[in-house]
Amino acid sequence: MIRKCPNHGVFRGTECSKCGETGSLILDNEQTERLGRFISGALRHFPDDLGLAMNQHGWVDLDVLCDAMRTRYKWANKEKLFSIIESDEKKRYEILGRKIRARYGHSVDVDLDYTENALPxxxxxxxxxxxxxxxxxxxxxxxxxxxxxxxxxxxxxxxxxxxxxxxxxxxxxxxxxxxxxxxxxxxxxxxxxxxxxxxxxxxxx
Missing domain, CATH: 3.20.170.30 (ADP-ribosylation fold)
Structure with a gap:
């Protein structure tokens, strides 16, 4: 599940690891799983099926993704989408202005434009x-x-x-x-x- 601590923002689990607050519920376990799978599919595997125009670097329009998400899940909104992104410990996704993309895990043909690895x-x-x-x-x-x-x-x-x-x-x-x-x-x-x-x-x- 995803909850929101008044002091430290969104977190996954039953209490904030920084202060112990239980916070307010944003997504229950089932909603977290379903929305997570939707975002993964949309940004990694089948953007065309959802009417998302993905550019060569994997970016799609954030508002268009939200519209597609609300069509499938009436209870979903942009706050819930952001809670998935912000609470993800693996940092699977990134948002830049009005665009969003998966950082990795694509099966669709993309040309990601990250910096060159510096580790030997x-x-x-x-x-x-x-x-x-x-x-x-x-x-x-x-x-x-x-x-x-x-x-x-x-x-x-x-x-x-x-x-x-x-x-x-x-x-x-x-x-x-x-x-x-x-x-x-x-x-x-x-x-x-x-x-x-x-x-x-x-x-x-």
Whole structure:
């Protein structure tokens, strides 16, 4: 659920982690899940189905998204949309003026315009079944526009454990890859995107 603390703004859960206030309810658990899935689908996977004109960098008009949202969910409004964005610990979305986009996770064809990654090393978690293939052929996106790599060992393990109980970590020589023309984009503090990472920049950690 999402609630609003009078002192610290929106938060997820039953009480504000900063002051313990329960605040006022904005979205219950079911509404949070349903609206979250709608926003993800609209900004990552099927904007055309909702009449959203997405530009090459993934941006859509915020008001048009709100209109599409209210058509499907009569109880939804812009405040509830903003509460989803602001309380999201993974920072999946960003708003700029009257535009909104997903930071990562796209299956539609977008050309994200983030700054180049500045970290010399990145990490990717894989299952034991797939690691040999990745080391041989490189890491390519599956059902997504970009490969999602992690900026730390801890984050790579956290992501990999969603799919496997026994993840294997792959070290990525990002500095060398970028020197040789592999584009890597900093989507968030923890996620770097790439279209493909060739095998010569990979090794087991």
């Amino acid at each position: 090393e990145l990490y990717y978690g894989a299952s034991r079944e797939e690691v040999d293939i990745l080391l041989e052929k490189g890491i390519k996106p599956v059902k997504q526009r970009y490969v999602h790599t992690s900026t730390s060992v801890e984050k790579a393990l956290e992501v990999a454990r969603i799919h496997t109980d026994d993840p294997i970590l792959i070290h990525i020589d990002a500095a060398e890859a970028q020197r040789n023309g592999i584009r890597m984009l900093s989507a968030t503090e923890y996620i770097v995107l790439s279209e493909w990472i060739p095998p010569q920049y990979l090794r087991l950690l």
